[in-house]
Amino acid sequence: METRSNHVLVGAVVLILLLVLALFTVWLARLGTSENKEYDIFFKQSVDGLAKGSQVAYSGVPSGQVKDIQLWKPDPQYVRVRVALNGGTPILQGTTAAIQSSFTGTSTVALDGGVKGAPPIGCPKENPERECPYGVPVIPTKTSGLGAILSSAPQLLERLSTLTERLTILLGDKNQASIAGILANTNRLTGALADRAPEIAATLAQTRVAIQQAGDAAQKIGDLAETTNGVLSDDVKPTLANLNDAIVSAKQSTETLNAAVQDARPGLQDFSKQTVPNVNELIRNLRDMSKSLSEVSERINQGGASSVLGPQKLPDYKGKK
DSSP states (O other): OHHHHHHHHHHHHHHHHHHHHHHHHHHHHHHHHHTOEEEEEEESSOOTTOOTTOEEEETTEEEEEEEEEEEOTTOTTOEEEEEEEOTTOOOBTTOEEEEEEOTTSOEEEEEEOOOTTOOBOOOOSSSHHHHOTTSSOBOOBOOOHHHHHHHTHHHHHHHHHHHHHHHHHHTSHHHHHHHHHHHHHHHHHHHHHHHTHHHHHHHHHHHHHHHHHHHHHHHHHHHHHHHHHHHIIIIIHHHHHHHHHHHHHHHHHHHHHHHHHHHHHHHHHHIIIIIHHHHHHHHHHHHHHHHHHHHHHHHHHHHOTHHHHSOOOOOOOOOOO
16 A cells, blocks of 8 residues: 555656646747747748748858748738847848858848947837738848849840840851951951052151141241231321321311302302393394394395385286286
8 A cells, every 4th residue: 555655656746847847848948939039021032942940140140040931912922931030139220131042952041231320120109010011020131142143044044045046147157158258358458458558658648748838828827917917007007097187178178168059059049030031031132133134134135235225125927918
């Protein structure tokens, strides 16, 4: 009976110890996880090589691990990656996340870019659903160099294929013949230029001499222009002054003549109104007197001097027989 009671007591003690050990383990686990902070990262690229438990490093220092990977339902172009980071990791404003790929096939999440003195990344008090759709802060992303190359590899291959096809068309038989003809013509042209090199050199020399002569001629023309200006200023200016004096004298003479005409205008008016009619009447009288004298002279010529004193003799009348 005593042996049985001892076994029961030992079993009870063992169960109590196991329960205490389990509670202590759970407490330690909660204590360790309570220091971790979770963040969401939305990648708009392939996350190939990334899986749950993948390492998260901040500037190369291991700082946590990937906790969950899912497609974002509102926009399937994005992949939501939930990461759990150590409490001491400085996730400040300016921190960005990128997928660090490797040639072994595994990938890690690389964090960097935190600014000293900047506030930590968190969820705002107003409209937290907009900035934190799943209740945890969001770390912005950037494309790494190798990731960008791998993501754009299909486009690069397509462009290389297109370029290869175009080069094939460009370097076809017909185009090759044309290119060969162009090269042959170029060779002939360079040969002809080489043969004419002395003539070209002589032409350049003559051109240089002509340019120099043109410069000398231009200088001489400039000197002639300066001399002409001097002559005009020395000789023509006195002549122009004399001409101006003559013009002034002529103007004064004209004014004097105009004044004389103004003074003689009344006498001219009287001469035209009184003297001219009398002269006209005198001319008419002289004309009548001349006519009378002509008649007297004609009478004297026809009848002698008696025809002037006596009446005019009638002509003899002879009747018919």
